[in-house]
Amino acid sequence: MNRLDIWHRAGRSFNWNGHRIFYRESGRGEALLLLHGFPTASWDWHKVWPTLEGRFHLIAPDFLGFGFSDKPRRYDYTIAHQADMVEELVGCLGIRSFHILAHDFGDTVAQELLARHNGKEGAFGQGLAVETLCLLNGGLFPEAHSPRLVQHLMASPIGGILAPFLSKRTLARNFKAIFGPDTPPTPQEIDEFWETITFNRGKGVMHLLIRYMAERRAFRSRWVGALEQAAIPVRLIDGAADPISGRHLAEHYQQLIPDPDVVFLEGIGHYPQTEAPELVLKHFLEFLEAV
Numbered sequence: 001m002n003r004l005d006i007w008h009r010a011g012r013s014f015n016w017n018g019h020r021i022f023y024r025e026s027g028r029g030e031a032l033l034l035l036h037g038f039p040t041a042s043w044d045w046h047k048v049w050p051t052l053e054g055r056f057h058l059i060a061p062d063f064l065g066f067g068f069s070d071k072p073r074r075y076d077y078t079i080a081h082q083a084d085m086v087e088e089l090v091g092c093l094g095i096r097s098f099h100i101l102a103h104d105f106g107d108t109v110a111q112e113l114l115a116r117h118n119g120k121e122g123a124f125g126q127g128l129a130v131e132t133l134c135l136l137n138g139g140l141f142p143e144a145h146s147p148r149l150v151q152h153l154m155a156s157p158i159g160g161i162l163a164p165f166l167s168k169r170t171l172a173r174n175f176k177a178i179f180g181p182d183t184p185p186t187p188q189e190i191d192e193f194w195e196t197i198t199f200n201r202g203k204g205v206m207h208l209l210i211r212y213m214a215e216r217r218a219f220r221s222r223w224v225g226a227l228e229q230a231a232i233p234v235r236l237i238d239g240a241a242d243p244i245s246g247r248h249l250a251e252h253y254q255q256l257i258p259d260p261d262v263v264f265l266e267g268i269g270h271y272p273q274t275e276a277p278e279l280v281l282k283h284f285l286e287f288l289e290a291v
Contacts, residue, residue: 003046003192004043004192004195004196007024007043007046008022008068010024010026011023011024011042011068012024012025013069014088014089014092016064016085016088016089017085019064019069019070019072020069020070021061021062021064021069021070021085021089022042022061022062022067022068022069023042023059023060023061023062023089024042024049024058024059024060025057025058025059025060025093026049026053026058027052027053027054027055027056027057027058028056028057029055029056029057030056030057030097030098030099030131031056031057031059031090031093031095031097031098031099032052032056032057032058032059032098032099032100032101033059033060033086033090033098033099033100033101034052034058034059034060034101034102034106035060035061035063035086035100035101035102035103035105035106035107035109035110036060036062036063036066036067036103036104036105036106037103037104037105037106037107037138037271038066038104038105038209038210038212039066039197039206039209039210040066040067040193040196040197041062041066041067041068041196041197042060042061042062042067043067043192043193043196044103044271044273044274045060045101045273047273047274047277048273048277048280048281048284051281052281055285056099057095059089059090059093059095059098061085061086061089062196063082063085063105063106063109064077064081064082064085065077065202065205065208065209066196066202066209067196067199068196068199068200070200071200071201071202071204071205072205073204073205075205075208077205077208077209077211077212078211078212078215079108079109079112079212079215079219080112082109082112083109083112083113083116086109086113087113087116087122087123087128090128091123091128096127096128096129097128097129097130097131098129098130098131099130099131099132099133099134099288100113100130100132100133100134101134101136101284102133102134102135102136102138103135103136103137103138103271103272103273104136104137104138104139104245104270105138105212106138107135107136107138107139107140108138108139108140108212108215108216108223110133110135111140111222111223111224111226111227112219112222112223112226113130114130114133114226114227114230114232115222115223115225115226117129117130117232118226118229118230118231130232131232131291132232132233132234132235132287132288132291133230133232133233133234133235134234134235134236134237134284134287135234135235135236135237136236136237136238136239136272136273136280137238137239137242137244137245137246137249137269137270137271137272138245139213139216139244139245139249140223140224140227140236140245140249140253141220141224141249141252141253141256142213142216142217142220143252144245144248144249144252145213145216145244145245145249146243146244146245146248147213147244148174148177148178148244150166150170150174151210151213154206154207154210155207155210155211155213155214159206159207159210160207162207163203163204163206163207164203164204166203166206168190168191168194171190171193171194171197172185172190175190175193175271177243178242178243178244178269178270178271179269179270179271179274179275180239180241180242180267180268180269180275180276181241181267182267183267183268183269183275183276185271185274189274224256227253227256227257228256228257228258233261233287233290233291234257234261235261235262235263235283235284235287236250236253236260236261236262236263237263237265237272237279237280237283237284238250238253238262238263238264238265238272239265239268239269239270239271239272239275239276240264240265240266240267240268241266241267241268241269242268242269242270243269243270244270245270246269246270247264250262250264261287263283265279265280265283
């Protein structure tokens with residue numbers, strides 16, 4: 001049994017609106033919600049998991065359409081729905097407050113949760129609370145996000161036609177381009193990423209999932225406003241060598257967000273938790289200790 005199989009077997013699931021949602025849960029202490037990116041899954045957190053589970057009650061779902069969760073072919077995948085799922089999951093687990101560590105797609109879900117927290121919407125008006133938010137590389141601002149060509153194509157009207165032709169070779173080429181120059185993904189990591197993507201015919205929904213890029217433009221005011229108005233501690237840990245959301249996006253963050261707390265990881269790309277897990281842990285734990 002390989003390590004991804006072990007991760008999968010150690011997971012749990014719950015039913016959300018008739019769909020099976022996979023999640024990993026372990027550890028004791030304050031609740032820490034780990035929100036993964038596109039197009040991968042909660043497996044993205046496996047390198048930081050052993051350290052964090054010694055300090056926190058960890059909860060890491062695979063979003064609907066991702067990883068080992070269900071991947072319905074006819075579904076209107078939206079960030080709001082993913083945030084609804086997260087709310088229900090923490091509610092089912094009896095959690096009333098939690099920290100968030102998020103990456104990429106998960107950043108946008110976290111921004112929606114923060115907007116609800118700020119406005120005391122829904123469960124957040126009944127006692128649910130975000131304690132702190134730590135963001136890794138992601139498209140926090142649509143005007144400073146630089147998607148890869150394959151992402152543009154998948155989000156276009158021909159995305160559904162192209163999806164079946166995506167390959168592990170395509171993934172490897174694109175991930176090598178977005179990782180740091182000295183921290184490329186290993187062949188094993190590519191195999192694992194690819195397995196989470198293709199599980200349960202996952203290629204068939206990728207063109208639906210990537211519609212979140214258009215949502216970022218449509219809901220910019222709400223999601224950027226959530227960061228601008230945040231009354232909780234927020235830190236951005238940014239892999240500066242990332243061509244999608246690296247130094248250029250983090251510098252934009254510094255210009256727009258009041259009292260910005262930004263850590264640059266030089267030479268690190270789009271997946272800091274995979275490329276430099278020790279640095280992510282260092283700066284994340286220092287952030288919480290200073291709160």
